[in-house]
Amino acid sequence: MLHEPWxxxxxxxxxxLLTVTACAAPAPxxxxxxxxxxxxxxxxxxxxxxxxxxxxxxxDAYDGYISGFLPREPRVSAVNIEAQPFVNFGDVLNVRxxxxxxxxxxxxxxxxxxxxxxxxxxxxxxxAIESMSDFDLADxxxxxxxxxxxxxxxxxxxxxxxxxxxxxNADIFAQAGIPTPLExxxxxxxxxxxxxxxxxxxxxxxxxxxxxxxxxxxxxNGFRNLIDIYAPYGAAPWSDDGQTCTINSPQAVxxxxxxxxxxxxxxxxxxxxVQADWTAGNIGMVLGRANAFNNLGELPFKWEIVxxxxxxxxxxxxxxxxxxxxxxxxxxxxLAAEFVLYTLTKDNSMKFAANTPSPRxxxxxxxxxxxxxxxxxxxxxxxxxxxxxxxxxxxxxxSHANYAAVEKQINQDFDARIWNETAQIPSALNQxxxxxxxxxxx
Amino acid sequence: xxxxxxxxxxxxxxxxxxTLRQREAILGFVFVAPLLIGxxxxxxxxxxxxxxxxxxxxxIIQGTLTFIGTANYERLLTSSDVAEIARTTFLFGVxxxxxxxVAGLVLAVALNSRxxxxxxxxxxxxxxxxxxLAAWSIVWRLVLAPDGPLNALLQLVGQSPVAWLRNxxxxxxxxxxxxxxxxxxxxxxxxxxxxxxxxxxLLEAAKVDGATRWQSFRAITLPLxxxxxxxxxxxxxxxxxxxxxxxxxxxxxxxxxxxxxxxYYIYQTGLQLFDMGxxxxxxxxxxxxxxxxxxxxxxxxRWWVFEGEGI
Numbered sequence: 001m002l003h004e005p006w007x008x009x010x011x012x013x014x015x016x017l018l019t020v021t022a023c024a025a026p027a028p029x030x031x032x033x034x035x036x037x038x039x040x041x042x043x044x045x046x047x048x049x050x051x052x053x054x055x056x057x058x059x060d061a062y063d064g065y066i067s068g069f070l071p072r073e074p075r076v077s078a079v080n081i082e083a084q085p086f087v088n089f090g091d092v093l094n095v096r097x098x099x100x101x102x103x104x105x106x107x108x109x110x111x112x113x114x115x116x117x118x119x120x121x122x123x124x125x126x127x128a129i130e131s132m133s134d135f136d137l138a139d140x141x142x143x144x145x146x147x148x149x150x151x152x153x154x155x156x157x158x159x160x161x162x163x164x165x166x167x168x169n170a171d172i173f174a175q176a177g178i179p180t181p182l183e184x185x186x187x188x189x190x191x192x193x194x195x196x197x198x199x200x201x202x203x204x205x206x207x208x209x210x211x212x213x214x215x216x217x218x219x220x221n222g223f224r225n226l227i228d229i230y231a232p233y234g235a236a237p238w239s240d241d242g243q244t245c246t247i248n249s250p251q252a253v254x255x256x257x258x259x260x261x262x263x264x265x266x267x268x269x270x271x272x273x274v275q276a277d278w279t280a281g282n283i284g285m286v287l288g289r290a291n292a293f294n295n296l297g298e299l300p301f302k303w304e305i306v307x308x309x310x311x312x313x314x315x316x317x318x319x320x321x322x323x324x325x326x327x328x329x330x331x332x333x334x335l336a337a338e339f340v341l342y343t344l345t346k347d348n349s350m351k352f353a354a355n356t357p358s359p360r361x362x363x364x365x366x367x368x369x370x371x372x373x374x375x376x377x378x379x380x381x382x383x384x385x386x387x388x389x390x391x392x393x394x395x396x397x398x399s400h401a402n403y404a405a406v407e408k409q410i411n412q413d414f415d416a417r418i419w420n421e422t423a424q425i426p427s428a429l430n431q432x433x434x435x436x437x438x439x440x441x442x
Numbered sequence: 443x444x445x446x447x448x449x450x451x452x453x454x455x456x457x458x459x460x461t462l463r464q465r466e467a468i469l470g471f472v473f474v475a476p477l478l479i480g481x482x483x484x485x486x487x488x489x490x491x492x493x494x495x496x497x498x499x500x501x502i503i504q505g506t507l508t509f510i511g512t513a514n515y516e517r518l519l520t521s522s523d524v525a526e527i528a529r530t531t532f533l534f535g536v537x538x539x540x541x542x543x544v545a546g547l548v549l550a551v552a553l554n555s556r557x558x559x560x561x562x563x564x565x566x567x568x569x570x571x572x573x574x575l576a577a578w579s580i581v582w583r584l585v586l587a588p589d590g591p592l593n594a595l596l597q598l599v600g601q602s603p604v605a606w607l608r609n610x611x612x613x614x615x616x617x618x619x620x621x622x623x624x625x626x627x628x629x630x631x632x633x634x635x636x637x638x639x640x641x642x643x644l645l646e647a648a649k650v651d652g653a654t655r656w657q658s659f660r661a662i663t664l665p666l667x668x669x670x671x672x673x674x675x676x677x678x679x680x681x682x683x684x685x686x687x688x689x690x691x692x693x694x695x696x697x698x699x700x701x702x703x704x705x706y707y708i709y710q711t712g713l714q715l716f717d718m719g720x721x722x723x724x725x726x727x728x729x730x731x732x733x734x735x736x737x738x739x740x741x742x743x744r745w746w747v748f749e750g751e752g753i
Contacts, residue, residue: 090714091713094503098502100505115503118504120504121505271588271608272608274587275584275589408714408715415698416699420608
């Protein structure tokens with residue numbers, strides 16, 4: 001049985017302690033100042049940056065930028081770079097934006113760019129650009145800047161100008177005894193048809209497990225990676241104004257059927273869910289970025305590089321012009337803008353060329369790209385990267401104001417209706433258009 | 443300076459005379475207060491916030507919040523996508539819960555012995571429970587890949603490979619199987635604890651009277667552990683509705699929407715499509731569904747849960 005005085009004393013004591021604890025709880029942290037320069041009291045600022053690649057030559061470039069930037073900007077003590085895998089990058093960025101704790105700076109994928117540009121959450125870089133006398137904004141093509149403008153504000157800058165290339169395993173081709181992509185390219189016969197035929201032969205001659213690998217996996221990263229075949233076939237998922245679905249056009253049906261046949265008929269292209277790595281040495285060719293492999297110099301087989309093949313409409317490479325921007329809800333936005341512009345000066349853009357050419361007009365040439373590229377020779381760069389840069393016809397990565405919803409719907413439909421052995425491509429793509437048409441108009 | 447005890451005895455904090463029952467009740471609340479406060483802050487608060495935001499259109503990128511009344515709920519109730527996803531969620535629960543309950547009970551009965559072998563086997567069956575869900579999901583995704591070891595085994599015995607995670611009909615079954623393998627050990631441990639509460643002398647008496655093992659199990663053990671069975675069923679039902687990480691790591695809701703369950707749909711809608719208001723409405727509906735199921739399960743217990751003190 002409880003002793004009354006003891007119980008009352010205990011209850012009073014506990015209640016008093018709880019009350020004191022509640023009152024002594026720390027005050028919530030102050031909201032960060034949005035735009036003003038930090039630390040007028042003399043403390044230095046730490047900037048944060050979110051990317052989807054901070055390895056190899058990308059890391060080397062940014063570490064170099066940071067080393068050069070810190071001595072010239074004494075108000076910044078560090079720039080901390082965090083990398084998230086590309087498949088999760090958007091989710092991580094969105095969570096931080098919704099919590100109003102964004103990084104100072106982040107990369108922005110070209111496809112989803114319009115949604116962020118129109119959000120009003122990116123800082124206008126125009127004042128910082130105007131105060132930097134040697135930045136030379138005119139060196140950027142208008143078409144490259146247009147996606148990053150929100151009215152008269154320039155809220156992000158393109159920092160990549162990457163196209164895909166084709167690497168191939170020269171040892172496998174030697175074993176198969178068939179013309180290499182380079183030989184076909186030199187003869188003017190390097191087309192998607194000849195690539196498919198080559199891929200089929202590599203498998204039939206048992207020289208390779210698969211003839212071709214699409215490195216930015218169409219099953220993981222979605223339909224967007226069909227652009228390398230869609231563009232030269234004259235296909236596109238939607239019209240230029242983004243209002244009309246065109247993924248069921250005859251050209252798109254033909255291009256999609258082509259890829260489907262390589263997977264399910266020829267069995268020379270890995271299907272969905274198959275783990276494949278070109279550097280393992282059992283795949284003939286891989287289509288991907290020129291900087292996709294950090295270990296090219298250490299591969300146990302001979303390799304070469306060519307451009308992506310031509311289609312019925314000729315050579316129309318895809319071009320990814322991703323952006324980099326400063327978030328308004330993070331502090332020290334002026335310092336962050338300064339760092340962004342520093343990384344995009346002509347000299348620093350040249351250093352980035354080992355990863356991707358710069359969108360700057362003056363740097364779209366071999367002289368600008370070669371010095372930073374320790375792996376690819378001048379000839380190799382000329383027939384792959386430079387050829388894509390010089391192309392008058394190119395296709396920017398697909399983007400749309402409602403890209404997230406549209407991409408989700410298209411990928412869902414492709415997953416359910418196309419990437420299986422019994423798919424009927426024309427009717428499947430008609431259904432895709434039925435499902436996605438309302439989303440295009442939102 | 444007065445100490446806390448003296449302060450507590452000060453007239454300003456003098457409590458009225460209370461009955462013993464009242465004092466015990468207050469003491470009880472005081473001791474659970476930390477849990478209640480934590481629940482209020484980390485569970486109750488977010489629940490109320492979700493309910494609040496479900497009446498708004500909230501774009502998390504633009505930060506705009508617009509009151510739209512019940513429009514999110516109307517959209518949810520008329521959406522064919524949601525109907526399909528709700529069906530998938532229901533099928534997942536129907537497939538996963540009975541399987542795991544029965545398997546857990548069978549394993550517990552089979553391994554309810556103190557021999558070293560059985561102790562080792564119990565540990566082995568419990569091992570998947572303690573393995574990281576992320577590692578478990580990724581490994582099984584590789585195992586079930588078209589060129590994975592499971593298909594390699596099938597080809598060894600002359601069977602064709604199966605698209606476990608790419609076939610719309612099979613993908614959900616595969617997910618249920620993977621989740622079942624991860625959770626069966628947990629169910630087993632709960633039932634093992636339940637079996638320890640069955641009086642040994644009752645079973646011995648039944649044996650002396652000529653009852654078979656099955657008769658003893660059916661007439662004595664099962665009724666006596668019924669409260670535990672109910673608890674395990676409720677816990678697993680709630681867990682099945684919360685399944686997210688497994689889907690995210692293995693199939694991302696695909697192929698198509700074949701493995702998209704409500705929890706995953708909430709994530710997609712809120713964080714990938716930036717429509718947090720609608721995602722909140724779906725979350726509210728999911729909460730109500732789980733609560734309703736739990737209440738239903740508790741309500742029907744009188745028909746099958748024996749809570750007497752003896753035979």
